[in-house]
Amino acid sequence: MFEHCKITFIGSGAMAEAMISGMIRNQLAQPEALWAADPRIDRLVELQQRYGIQYATTNVEAVSLADVVVLSVKPQVLQRVLNDLKSHLEPEALVLSIVAGAPIQKISEGLNHKLVVRSMPNTPAQIGQGITVWTAAKAVSTDRLEMARQILGALGEEIFLEDEYYLDMATALSGSGPAYVFLFMEAMVDAGVHLGFERHIAEKLVAQTVRGSVDYFTKRDDPVHLARLRNQVTSPGGTSAAALYYLEKAGFRTAISRAVWAAYERSRELGSNAKTHAPESDA
Numbered sequence: 505m506f507e508h509c510k511i512t513f514i515g516s517g518a519m520a521e522a523m524i525s526g527m528i529r530n531q532l533a534q535p536e537a538l539w540a541a542d543p544r545i546d547r548l549v550e551l552q553q554r555y556g557i558q559y560a561t562t563n564v565e566a567v568s569l570a571d572v573v574v575l576s577v578k579p580q581v582l583q584r585v586l587n588d589l590k591s592h593l594e595p596e597a598l599v600l601s602i603v604a605g606a607p608i609q610k611i612s613e614g615l616n617h618k619l620v621v622r623s624m625p626n627t628p629a630q631i632g633q634g635i636t637v638w639t640a641a642k643a644v645s646t647d648r649l650e651m652a653r654q655i656l657g658a659l660g661e662e663i664f665l666e667d668e669y670y671l672d673m674a675t676a677l678s679g680s681g682p683a684y685v686f687l688f689m690e691a692m693v694d695a696g697v698h699l700g701f702e703r704h705i706a707e708k709l710v711a712q713t714v715r716g717s718v719d720y721f722t723k724r725d726d727p728v729h730l731a732r733l734r735n736q737v738t739s740p741g742g743t744s745a746a747a748l749y750y751l752e753k754a755g756f757r758t759a760i761s762r763a764v765w766a767a768y769e770r771s772r773e774l775g776s777n778a779k780t781h782a783p784e785s786d787a
Contacts, residue, residue, distance in 0.1 A: 506533045506651070512570040514563055514585055515577035516542040516551055519602055522630040523574065524555055526658030529632070541566035563588045570594060572651065575601040575611070579774045582606055586614030593617050598648045600655060604675050605774025608641050608668060618643040621652045624674045627682040629659035636662045637674035672775070676768035684763065689714060 511533055513520045520540065527533045535556035541563045542548050548559035560566035567573050567589060577585055582603050593599065599620045601611055608620045623638035636656045640649055649664075656662040665671075689710050696706030721733060738744040751757075 506537070506654075508537075509533065509571040510537055510539060510569055511572040511574065511655075512539040512541065512560075512566045513574045513576050514541050514566065514589070515575065516540045516544070516547050516559075517576060518627075518630060519625060520574065520576040521551060522625075522634075522659060523576070523602075523655065524551065524557060526629070526632055527655065528555060530658045532654055532658060539566050539570070564592050567593055567597070570597055572598045572600060572655070574655075575599065575603050575606075577603060579603055579605055582610075583614065586611065589615055591616050598644070598651055600652055604679060605672065605771045607671075607775040608639070610775060612641060619648060620644070621649075622668065622671055623652070623656055623662075624671050624679045625656065625659050626678050626680075632658070632660055634660035635678050636660070637665060637671060637678065638662060639665050639668050639671060672768055672771040675771040676764050676766075679771075680764075680767045684760065685714070 506527075511527070513524065524538055524540075527538065528535055536558060538555070538557040540548055540551055540557060540559045541561070542559075545561065551557055552559055563585060571594070573589075573593060575582070575585065593615060597617070597619065599611060599615065599617060601608075601620065601622050602625055603611075604624065606622070608622050611622070612618055612620050618641055621638060621640045621644060623636050625634050625636040628634045629636065636659055638652065638656055640652065644652075653662060653664070692710045692713075693703065693706045696709060697703050701709070721728075721730065734748075738748060
């Protein structure tokens with residue numbers, strides 16, 4: 505599907521590199537068909553040396569004759585990029601955005617271009633273990649949807665949803681989710697060190713505990729509620745019961761819920777210039 509296609513990345517950060525390496529690893533595109541543009545020339549040279557891709561010194565030059573344009577910049581500089589690229593894209597080019605909080609309407613109007621896909625990958629995509637929620641403008645054809653699916657599939661799993669407002673929810677839950685997990689792991693490691701473990705041993709214990717717990721949940725033949733699994737390791741009057749009682753008393757569950765909602769509201773703020781429908785909080 506990507507034979508003879510030019511795919512350009514506007515922005516060359518960690519997620520752009522994850523997509524580049526994933527596409528090459530999965531043989532979706534040849535390195536010479538992949539282009540990048542970024543103000544940091546040293547970063548572009550680094551990617552060229554590492555993967556064999558091409559680069560351009562300006563955004564307009566990079567998107568010339570491009571079949572797919574991936575917007576992989578920070579939300580704070582998106583408007584500048586849209587102004588730069590407006591009316592410079594090929595008429596049938598697919599625009600694939602991974603910019604947090606940026607709605608399809610804002611991108612489409614900013615570029616004067618209708619073929620826009622909006623997506624929200626997360627950090628594990630950098631090792632091909634991510635999860636990406638995505639949606640598309642109604643003007644995007646079936647074959648372009650399949651192109652987007654394959655590109656995002658190079659990052660791990662992907663979920664297509666018709667309604668765009670789910671993207672802000674995904675940003676809060678899975679997009680920012682790794683930060684919550686890392687903070688939880690960090691706290692567990694620090695607790696292990698406080699107990700007396702050397703840090704490298706505490707890190708290994710925590711990492712494998714988290715990895716094994718996730719696999720135990722996701723790889724079961726019988727789908728089961730998480731509460732049931734928690735109950736399996738919580739003996740009456742035991743150590744887990746004592747720990748869980750303290751976590752509930754300290755408001756652990758409520759803190760997580762409020763943190764996710766705060767991230768969701770922030771995602772909506774980032775895209776506040778567009779009209780997207782979303783439910784109101786019942787908190």
